[in-house]
Amino acid sequence: MLLKQFLTAATAPLARRQPSIAAMRLTLEVGSLFQFLPWGVHLESIRLEGMAAEWIRPEKANPRRVLLYLHGGGYVLGSLNTHRSLVGTLAQRCGMHALAVDYRKAPDFPFPAALDDALLAYRWLLREGYHPHDIILAGDSAGGGLVLALLVALRDGKEPLPAAAIGLSPxxxxxxxxxxxxxxxDEELQLLEALAIRGWGGLYxxxxxxxxxxxSPVQADLHDLPPLLLQTSDAEVLYxxxxxxxxxxxxAGVPVTLQAFSGLVHWWHLFWRLxxxxxxxxxxxxxFTHSIWAAQEAAAQLLRDVRRPAAKVNSASRLRARL
Structure with a gap:
């Protein structure tokens, strides 16, 4: 409740003046100066065919497993800087390395630029030798919607799908x-936010x-997608x-875990320290990610158990043949 009151007081007057996208981007970038990676998480800046990206590597994380993260911001705002702290703590809790990408944003680069960049990043991971079953997609807000669109595009293109996906208020x-x-x-902050992102959607x-x-991936046929975790709050615009x-x-038969929280504003995941x-x-x-790996291990063990009797029969047959 205090966070909601603070954001209303801080942003509503600014929102009523309808600042430019450049001004909003600058405000977010300044705010990101006070967000830091958790202890024990290391950063490596890279470029993927010209696109800025960064590896976020928690100590003792499994280097084979990757969280491909797409940040939010209505397809017009946000950057690696604004979401680095969130991606770092999520990767650390999941025990995975994370690859975050700075996809192109509207209005300079409308659809399908962001989706093309997300596809580029996923395919790059595959070329680097990462197995699809070791990749989980994640994103918040517009980044979460981009994750869902990426899944649909991969499925329709008959490309290998990742193990699962996480949408934080997608x-x-x-x-x-x-x-x-x-x-x-009735909520001034939410109404201003809703009207703003409705306009951003048109720009994208x-x-x-x-x-x-x-x-709008909700309009897609959603069959044959991997397991999804979706989180939302009943007090936010995108509920x-x-x-x-x-x-x-x-x-459509997709394994979906929906987790609803109460009374939290949109982008509440960013305030994880508070x-x-x-x-x-x-x-x-x-x-959720640990359950995905556990299910994979259980399936692999079952397959080994099924193959083991057949291997014993083949060994016995070879022994009899020698006799």
Missing amino acids: WSDLVLPTGTIRRVA AAEMPLTAPLV DDVVKFAVKAKK LPEAREALDKAAA
């Missing part, structure tokens, strides 16, 4: 229905319809969006 419907606007109308989609499946996507994905609910959410995300 934005999957750029239409942002009128019902959502009506629900948040540009010439594409907002209902195009790779722009309806997340629930709608989860319901549709479940009906909010115990954010730390709880990130711990639950880590538990």
